[in-house]
Amino acid sequence: MQPSVGERRSQSFDRVLSSMCTEPHPAARAAAEAFLASNPGDPATYDAVAELEAEAVDLLGELAGLAEPHGYVTSGGTEANVQAVHAARNLAESDDPNVVAPESAHFSFTKAAELLGVELRTVPTDGDHRADVDAVAAAVDADTALVVGVAGSTEYGRVDPIPALADLASDAGSRLHVDAAWGGFHLPFSGHDWGFDDAAVDSLTVDPHKVGRAVVPAGGLLARDARTLDALAVETPYLETPTQASLTGTRSGAGVAAAAAALEELWPDGYRAEYERAIDLTEWLAVELGGRGYPVVGPELPLVAVDLPDALFEAVRGEGWKLAGTGTGEARIVVMPHVDRGTLESFLDALDRLAGTVGV
Template identity: 65%
Template sequence: MNGQHAPQSFDRVLSSMCTEPHPAARTAAERFLATNPGDPATYGTIAELESRAVELLCTVVDHPRSGPDLGYLTSGGTEANLQAVRAARNLAAGGDVNVVAPESAHFSFRKAAAILDVELRTVPLDRDHRADIEAASAAVDENTALVVGVAGSTEYGRVDPIPDLCAIAHETGARMHVDAAWGGFVLPFHDVPWTFADAPIDTMTIDPHKLGRAVVPAGGLVVRDPATLDALAIETPYLETHAQATVTGTRSGAGVAGAVAAMEELWPDGYRETAQRCQRNAEWLAAAFADRGYTVVDPSLPIVAASIPTPIFEELRSAGWKIARTDRGELRIVCMPHVTRDTLRAFLSDLDRIAESDGSRTAGSR
């Protein structure tokens, strides 16, 4: 590999939910590059590590018990969300089923609905960008197989009222899924109900390769009851193991090993320090935007959304900043571990220079 194909630097990456892996995760991943958790009878060591990964994830999400039969390491949040929908569909009484999710739900649920041929019903958000409980209650019916809540939404970092949504789901006979793909490793250090201990959740997505500091790919699916994985299993006649619940056959041993290494290294104190530092950076940045006259969405988790004029946004992209926008068009910055205060100062310096050059310092100059 020549210099033209060197890995991209994270120096100017401000809108990604992935980050630099922890050094321990990188080292562990390199040792297991050729192993396959999808064939546990052949690759016994990585199978043991996956069991350890699931136990650690159960600890993070306050599961009432722990064991290797309570989840597995996925390729990412998309696969985990798809599997939650698939399990709910398979466990439903039959006929056409639907899934109720807030408008803030990740686009992976649209993929899941299309692949699995289920109806996806999206419900509006309240003024704080969280799922509207009355709308969710009105949307469920006897054909609802799954209700989805988001714990750390992609655009604004909001946590839906998980216990209320869970009550709505179970009163209807549906299952409850929480998508904590990004938020799962920061929410343990915030006072908000989102875990298996807070509500009788059935399935949860949580990704070690995001704020968990594992290598990519290392997503996670955690289930309340092993019967959920049984509902996903198919026979595997040419393998020594009799069944497989995962979507993919061959999976990343590197991702599993890296996830275990990161969680063992960082849980809980390292994650707590990271969560607090990222939150301080988000609040500092939000205040800096407000001081400049931009409208900002309050960062309850370390995501900042600010109404930056489109020409300024485009010039910032041209200057090399890897930034993105919300569906409403706001600049969206995710204060991941690699996003330092110095990086944010450099970004604001470019923002000020560009805004001054075109004479529009506020969001009102679109």
């Protein structure tokens, strides 16, 4: 007989090395519970959570270098990226718009292109897994509605040359969108040029439910000006609110409240401390793995990609370690807030023990 939902326990994060989500901050948990039944999709009715969403957007704008941000708390990075493509398509002058993105772009852009009927032109990255500006330039034409840059790629944690992509997009009369869904909470402290104050970025994805430590779901879409959201708005005659720019109708008040609470609690000092902790731990792990003879892609943000033998990769997963791979087969280890030195030492011990059993 299966246990009831109430008898089941949530999954532990103890051996989760592949996920870009993490344990929520206690303040985020408490805020989420207080707003479980609120719907930010109708802010005129649910005005308390609407005020929290405005606070969250303002703080996300501060994080991303935008003094007067426009945007909303999405269900996650996929919705934010889809909406960026959606707005670009609606604002485009071309009848046959296209989107140009590096091959490192998240699969949500494939979803967006299929849903919205736009052509997605995927171009190669350079030898260090960043967008190749020359390749992007060769793919852009008069019908390009959006150029995509990635700031903290899912596979390698790489940051594209955002200012160069912005210049290219501007010359082409295109919009620029930056996907910083995971990287955005690290990047303010890393020295990279990535946000609104570094380049002519039109829209940007950044997710509080990742390193921001809000509960799931709590993504974020930010825009430089109001016309981005205006391009997404539809009339909602049966709600108290006359229009709605979000992709979903009913939205999670819990996610909105958690995002506001986490940002209020941790921005900027808490996130700075987490970045410093995580990048130090990442660099230590890269040295440890390299010293064991496993090829490592040098980390840029708190993510290590390492080429493990297939048999060892599967053996470690068989002991309950949650690992995922890149498109070319390296294991990805994401150093999230729940991943500490003890966790990684246990992981390395497992690698050492299992290497002999699989003949490595």
